[in-house]
Amino acid sequence: MTARITRNSQDSKSDILRAALEVVRRSGAQGLTIDAVAEESGFSKGGVLYNFPSKDALIMGMVQFLAGQFEAEVGAARARRLGLECPTLQAMIDVTEGWLHEQRDLAQAILATKATQPDLSEPFVEVKARLKAAIEAETADLGRAWAIWASLEGLHFSGAHCVSVFSEDERAAIFKDLRERLNKNQT
Structure with a gap:
């Protein structure tokens, strides 16, 4: 069961990162906000922050x-x-x-x-x-x-x-x- 949770967590991170990259591609670095990534990814703002606790962590990711x-x-x-x-x-x-x-x-x-x-x-x-x-x-x-x-x-x-x-x-x-x-x- 742990492997499945880890895989799903990794999938969530990948989905969030793909969404963040799309936000940057469309709006540039200035358009990258946690709210924009949440909207693009379909995750809640809390879900994005759970996986990436700050904008800096998201950028590094x-x-x-x-x-x-x-x-x-x-x-x-x-x-x-x-x-x-x-x-x-x-x-x-x-x-x-x-x-x-x-x-x-x-x-x-x-x-x-x-x-x-x-x-x-x-x-x-x-x-x-x-x-x-x-x-x-x-x-x-x-x-x-x-x-x-x-x-x-x-x-x-x-x-x-x-x-x-x-x-x-x-x-x-x-x-x-x-x-x-x-x-x-x-x-």
Whole structure:
């Protein structure tokens, strides 16, 4: 019986986090309130607060949820790329390209809250440390791998900071080039 309660509690948290992400996607960081999340999720305000006792806890939960989602998507994409050189970096290219389309507004909103919560990026730093270790085990050409990763980070952060100067077509050309660079030495 305990396992069922835990699973249901985890499902409730996930439902609340998905609702919170939708509120942020639709209304930006300024629209994120416990009341808005309660309305979006269908939970009472007390139900939201039971799972996330403060707005800061909710924001941290959102970041942890997104970091886990990113890592899971990279893992799934990696499994499809196992026959290629450096499948983890191959997967990161694929997932980053998708996230620039689907999650850009969330990155912008979460970035806005970073000033008041300096440890907000820790879940992503932990995920990226694991990804870095996987890449180190998969390729001898770390200079090329890090240059490709740095390009991915640059594209992501320029989008999150609303300073990207690349059109959709230009960004697609960049991703194509990164894939070609990564696969350049493969026979």
